[in-house]
Amino acid sequence: MKVYLETYGCQMNEYDSELVRSILTSHKHEFTPSLDHAEVVLLNTCAIREHAHEKIFYLLDHLKGRKRRQKGLVVGVLGCMAQSLRKEIIERAPHVDIVAGPDSYKRLPMLIEATRHHTEQAFDFSLSEFETYSDIAPQRVPGVNAWIAIMRGCDNFCTFCVVPYTRGRERSRELANIVLEAERVASEGFRQITLLGQNVNSYRNDEYDFADLMQAVSEVSGIARVRFTSPHPKDFPRKLLHAMAANPKLCKHIHLPLQAGSDGVLERMKRTYTRKEFLALVAEIRALMPEVSLTTDLICGFCGETDADFEQTLEVVREVGFDSAFTFKYSERKNTMASRQFPDDVPEEVKQERLLRLAELQKEITHERNVAELGKVYEVLVETPSKKDGNQWLGRTDHFKPVVFSGNVQAGDLVKVRIEAHGANTLMGAMVRDYRRTLRVYQEACCV
Numbered sequence: 001m002k003v004y005l006e007t008y009g010c011q012m013n014e015y016d017s018e019l020v021r022s023i024l025t026s027h028k029h030e031f032t033p034s035l036d037h038a039e040v041v042l043l044n045t046c047a048i049r050e051h052a053h054e055k056i057f058y059l060l061d062h063l064k065g066r067k068r069r070q071k072g073l074v075v076g077v078l079g080c081m082a083q084s085l086r087k088e089i090i091e092r093a094p095h096v097d098i099v100a101g102p103d104s105y106k107r108l109p110m111l112i113e114a115t116r117h118h119t120e121q122a123f124d125f126s127l128s129e130f131e132t133y134s135d136i137a138p139q140r141v142p143g144v145n146a147w148i149a150i151m152r153g154c155d156n157f158c159t160f161c162v163v164p165y166t167r168g169r170e171r172s173r174e175l176a177n178i179v180l181e182a183e184r185v186a187s188e189g190f191r192q193i194t195l196l197g198q199n200v201n202s203y204r205n206d207e208y209d210f211a212d213l214m215q216a217v218s219e220v221s222g223i224a225r226v227r228f229t230s231p232h233p234k235d236f237p238r239k240l241l242h243a244m245a246a247n248p249k250l251c252k253h254i255h256l257p258l259q260a261g262s263d264g265v266l267e268r269m270k271r272t273y274t275r276k277e278f279l280a281l282v283a284e285i286r287a288l289m290p291e292v293s294l295t296t297d298l299i300c301g302f303c304g305e306t307d308a309d310f311e312q313t314l315e316v317v318r319e320v321g322f323d324s325a326f327t328f329k330y331s332e333r334k335n336t337m338a339s340r341q342f343p344d345d346v347p348e349e350v351k352q353e354r355l356l357r358l359a360e361l362q363k364e365i366t367h368e369r370n371v372a373e374l375g376k377v378y379e380v381l382v383e384t385p386s387k388k389d390g391n392q393w394l395g396r397t398d399h400f401k402p403v404v405f406s407g408n409v410q411a412g413d414l415v416k417v418r419i420e421a422h423g424a425n426t427l428m429g430a431m432v433r434d435y436r437r438t439l440r441v442y443q444e445a446c447c448v
Contacts, residue, residue: 001074001112003029004038008056009046011229012196013079015147017044018138020078020105025139027109040074040112042098045081047162049331053081060093067095074115076100076108080166084335086125097121102152102167103128106136127168134173137184144383144412145192145227146185150178150213154198156232158259159270159337160302160330163198170199175208179216186222191412192381193217195228201235211240218249224414225381225398227251233258233281234272245288252289253400256282257297261316262309265302268342275316282320293323293399300358301330301351303342310354317361323369323401324425325362329355363424370422377432378403382413397427407431 003024007017020042021031032038041063046052056077067073076098077089083101090099097115100108104124111122132152140146153168154161182193195217197203203210210228218226226249233256244250260266263274273281285292298317300310317325329351332344380395380403387394392406395417404426405417417429 001029001039001116002032002037003040003042004032004035005042005044006059007044008052009044009048009080011147011194012149012198013044013046015138015149015196016079016102016105018140018147019133019136020044020108021139022136023105023108024112029109029112039072040076042076042078042108045077045079047080047084047166047333049328053085056081057092060089060096064093064095072116074098074112076111078102078105078108080162083125083127083166084162084333086123090121090123098123100124101127103131105133106131129169130171132171132173134177137181140185140188140190142189144190144381145194146188146190147194147196148178148181148185148217149173149196150200150210151197151203155202156199156234156272157270157337159268159341160299160333162333162336165335167198170202172203172205175205175213175216178213179220182217182220182223186220189412191223191414192225192227193220193223195226197228197230199230199232200228201231201237201240209237209239211237211243214240214250215243215247218247223249225249225251227253227400229255230257231255233278236281238284241285241288251398251400252291253293253295253398254285255295255297256285258313258316258320259297259299260302260305260309261313262305265305265309265313268304268338269299269302270337275312279316279319291399293401294320295400296320296322296325298325298327298358298362299330300327300354301346303330303338303344303346305330305346314358314361317358317365321365321369322362323399324366325358327355327358327362366425367422370427373401373419373422373427375419377416377418378429379414380405380417380429382409382411382415384411401427403427403429405429405431 007013045056063075074097077096078100079102082099086099098111107124114122151172153170154163155170157164200210261275332339378397382393382395384394386392386404392404395403403417409415416432418432419427419429421428
């Protein structure tokens, strides 16, 4: 059958969709980029934000009419939202044929056949203690970066987070199996690998830890850069910091989720670190890697957050000086510990006002950090043509900062670019032909 697959949410969902494509293709199904041509419509969903939920229900309402007009159309909801809101999906969208959680993808061919031939709904919400999909070769869209999930699930149980309930408990893949996948993506022409996990710090395989894995993947021929997301501040391995500082293939960028700057809020979130401990970790990271880029996640308006609590978050953001941040209003998720233990007592208008203040502060900091990049020369990994100007290219520095420039290059090239201007979130530059000479001239000018 012709399958249309749409993905919502994080990088792990993108990776899961690559698994789904591989599984269904091996069972003779065919993927189409057109919803109009589809016989099977699958929505791979996220459970993190309420806006994403409503977007899915809106699309499901649209597909209800489509099912009436197109006999035999199969509609399925996959992923985290399918796992966490399965009852609501079945009640609000009874025309949905398949509802399957993140550990059920291998059974999708069977579920499709069940709905196709028996005109009955097919559900699978089982959570596995062992499933890592390490025996499935993801079907990737050609490009520069390849996602590789090194583990699944999470054992942290932050009170605001639904992931342990939608993806199950933590389990790691074998290091040798991950390296084999890295070798495969290198042979397919990918130049960069991003290792994925809900908490990559917790990766363990026999005597190997995450630093060992990063080192092993970096040694794969053809791979120019290795990234990862996301670590947890509570158990950041110092061994990893030293490996990153010493190995040029390990990118000098860390996405380090703060979430809040108040110890009281952090305790209610069950983040298991304090403001002081977070700042000490940042200081240690920058002592080893002075040019490191730090990005973060921030939540405002969490249960019980006072004006004083929020001011402490602003203080930490100013002190750290993150290069960029994802900022969110707290949105209560069903089945989380926070929804059971704490009232969602911060008024919506207060959440919105705090979100705007937080975003404005980060905008100022990002501007300052971008100004500091002017005149510097970076090695940039070329990714795609620029969306705004097809005659220019978009690439990223080792520090994950996007750079737009012109030049006779192609995706996957590593080129030297001097930063000459900046926008709100993007740097603009020019390719450097004689890097050593240009850098010396710039340094001499700075000294003068």
